[in-house]
């Protein structure tokens with residue numbers, strides 16, 4: 001099968017790496033891709049007779065993903081049998097609909113189903129109607145409504161721009177002054193259209209975990225758990241980021257809590273979407289708060305987490321082409337539930353100095369081969385090749401990923417690999433996995 005992967009981050013490099021391991025993957029293409037994805041593609045296409053003939057056309061085709069027609073034309077030209085859409089923006093924008101309408105198998109939801117990530121208000125209303133446990137909320141459409149709502153909730157309170165805001169649209173306000181500033185910011189247009197509306201939410205207490213499920217709209221298969229580290233600083237302090245590291249599985253999501261999340265959150269969501277005439281197809285990523293009353297939904301994402309995908313792929317034992325194409329072709333009921341290694345995988349994000357503010361571009365990177373010598377894998381996120389030299393080209397630059405029999409072992413292996421990398425203008429958190437490592441140590445003593 002010829003496969004087209006869309007996106008350019010560490011998540012997509014991990015997907016490319018895993019897709020490439022499938023004997024069913026004949027040729028692999030990506031757009032916009034990155035140097036790590038490029039090398040994966042070169043390896044795959046070199047082993048395919050068809051790929052050999054066409055690699056001279058370039059590795060990654062630089063499509064504007066909002067130009068649906070050009071993506072479709074590429075699929076026609078290269079006889080693409082599966083399109084895997086990595087990031088949320090093209091999903092919310094309806095790229096999957098355009099391709100599916102043209103008869104192409106796509107992994108990822110259409111625009112109506114991607115509203116689960118694209119509109120926080122839509123998701124909250126769906127939860128309320130279906131009795132799905134989540135924080136109490138109000139939808140507001142003006143500054144005055146927003147200020148009145150936060151006064152009713154009192155601090156701490158959470159303020160969210162309704163639409164996609166590149167992970168920056170959420171404020172967890174500990175004081176009324178912060179809450180008021182967040183409301184004013186949204187309605188002053190800070191997030192453009194994404195902030196035409198907002199959601200005011202009750203503050204939930206607990207530990208967070210990410211839970212993944214694959215669904216084709218009717219069948220649902222559990223697809224693992226992970227814990228992300230959203231804050232930039234040690235001990236979960238400082239500003240929010242896209243994620244500074246992750247590990248999988250997340251033992252804090254016990255089998256019993258996982259069962260609760262599946263029956264009280266994921267299954268009713270999939271049913272509600274189908275009943276509403278917009279069946280959800282793809283991966284449903286639930287951000288959960290594990291409260292004293294059980295798991296509650298913080299938010300849905302309509303794609304894999306980044307960097308959670310990297311640790312899931314590191315543990316996945318199933319053939320990813322089989323799994324994603326079965327999902328895209330509504331055949332999930334016919335496949336074996338995907339199995340994961342019982343090992344822990346842990347990934348550390350190396351970011352460029354300045355992140356999550358303006359990151360320093362162009363810092364040279366050396367030592368990736370040495371880092372991978374003992375079984376670790378370094379996924380590229382924001383990198384570029386400039387005159388043959390690998391350099392930083394984004395906020396999150398590399399994801400150094402390793403496995404072990406415990407979080408502590410995986411952590412040690414990942415930091416040992418990271419030590420081999422020479423990236424002077426980069427930094428990382430020194431404590432990825434700390435919550436679980438503390439618990440492992442507690443259990444031993």
Ligand code: AMP
Nearest residue numbers: 135158170172201202203204287298299
């Ligand atoms: P989101 O972009 O929706 O994932 O929100 C970013 C972060 O804000 C989440 O990972 C949580 O740490 C926090 N958050 C969101 N909603 C709530 C809530 N209702 N209560 C407490 N924290 C929240």
Ligand code: GLY
Nearest residue numbers: 242243305306307
């Ligand atoms: N790591 C968080 C996310 O992908 O949204």
